[in-house]
Amino acid sequence: MPPGNARMIVKGIGVSPGIAIGKAYRVDRDRVSLVYYYLPSPAETEKEKKRFDAAVDKTEADLKEIKSKIAGEFPEHGFILDTHIYMLRDRMLYDQTSRFIEEQGINAEWALRQAVENAQLIFAKIEDEYIRSRISDVDYVAERVFENLTGQNRRSVAGIKERVIIVAQDLSPADTLQLQVEKTLGFVTDMGGKTSHTAIITRSLDIPAVVGLENVYQAVRSGELMVVDGYAGRVIIDPDEELLNYYYERQFQLDNYRKEVARCAELPAETEDGYTIKIQANIELLEEVVAVIDNGAEGVGLYRTEYLYLNLDAPPDEETLFWDYREVAEIIYPEMVTIRTLDLGADKVPTRMREWGETNPALGLRSIRLCLQEDELFRSQLRAILRVSGITKNIRIMFPMISGLGELHAAKDILNQVKQSLIQESIEVDQNLQVGIMIEVPSAVAVADLLANEVDFFSIGTNDLVQYALAIDRVNENVAHLYEPLHPAILRMVKQAADAGRLAGIPVSLCGELAAEPLYAPILLGFELDSLSMNPMAVPRIKKIIRNANLEESKVYLQEVLQLSTASKVNEYLCNLAWRRFREDFELFEDEMGRLPAVNGNPQ
């Protein structure tokens, strides 16, 4: 914990980074109280429907007014209000409410409440979590109609006079958009998660925000001094002078660091002693290519291709795949795109395959094994990839989950057959297309020297390697704590694979969460890999740390780390190293610092 004291410190979810320091401003948003009753006579139903219509009209006018006010500032958010306006007139709400008034002879509040409850039942059954959560929009819209029906108005956030930190139980998107950015320093709510509208909006407005605080609204008084730490997801109410000074300093330094990292994202990751390692991006969707370029990643080190196969009754056709891959390849050009062939478990594949049923899917028919069995599925994907390779010439192909030479040969045979048939059809294929494999099954590490002679590159997939080597299903909460990426066994395996690749003269890359972890960057460098591939957002900071590092030093660190006997000792070593050698890149990040042991000068 930082130095000093406060009346209260609450942990929530940081959804928009940055530090805000200012006065609290509570925004009341208590639900309107509703009265339900039967209409005194059938003659009243027409009148009641008109009352409902008037409330809907008024709500629509309100939403349109908010939209027109914000249109200039945030046009991209206007659509949220558009969706609310459509919901207002949606048959599921509007027509049903009118019908309930008429058929049941009840008042508009009661009828609308029933319509909303019906919608809730329908939404609750939806599998897609994102769409299911959108029932909150229905609630926001209905709440506004209830306000207009009853004439009860809540305090609006639009009338705020000074620069404040907004404290609320929950805010609708319309409420959030009414915040005046120039008057809003920070934002905290009791409800909400990483994907709520408020999270998305505050991030795009660059306002520090922490949500999911449970009962901060009750605890804080308007006008009280508070700090919002959007990095650590922490809210501090009424800090003493020591803590306040700490946060002023931190605010200043973090803002500078963020600007510095973003400014240098384009620079290569070249160490002090002149070793350059390529920093690439892992992506799953075509849409992510923008982030790849914005964050200065040097190509795509891992394009996961499963997405187009999910939620379908039949696999996607070759044309769909072709256009998807081609778009990615053309945008990333002249950098390379490494396409990983289908890495699905049988449980995720459509149609009859689902019926196979497996008790142990991680060890079952999945990934390359599934592709080798479901020949047609595999061939159509390979055709699409090869066709793109002939046009853009910047494609590499990568087989996942190869466990030994047998599988590699089988996969390469099919690839060659597909290649030959394309050539016979006079369709161009990149003759220099590189074919590589993921090293993620422990047996592949053991025979890495044999595999290295028959492929053009290795990519070490640490997520699965850790899981298979340590026999840990990290989704299983009973054993998740044993999922240790820094386990000495893992480090030795990475070394064995990297050495085998280097000896055979092929490039070796590492993809997986390990690569994106700033703390690990100095020793990963020591493996003398050719590239690291990670989530695009992680790229700029990893590049910066590597630019501050030195290959010869990193080789020594790695040797020392390889002598350590447990994951916790490795972790301790890395924390000390970060603190001693890379202080400027770590001292500001408290969440990472939390892992540091107590040493001199450490604010822990």
Added chain:
Amino acid sequence: MDYGTESRMIRKEFTVRNKLGLHARAAAKIVQTSSQFQSSILIIKNGREADAKSMLDIMTLSCPQGTRIELCAEGKDAAEALTALAALFDNKFGEE
């Protein structure tokens, strides 16, 4: 092509290609477009139907990226309606 003026039913298949599928924003665009036409328009997925003029209907049909759906329009301006909706699907609802 001249479709004449009599009421007719037209069907066309689509694949949902935008990242988030037919979520609120895409659904709103479908409603906005469909509402400009008199024809009744249905979105059909695995035999389940949704009214293309109802946002909540479309959202609760639950169509993530990759879903194949059929649009079915019936009415005087059915052809124009499907052309307009096809344009939306083709440019992925204007999303990045």
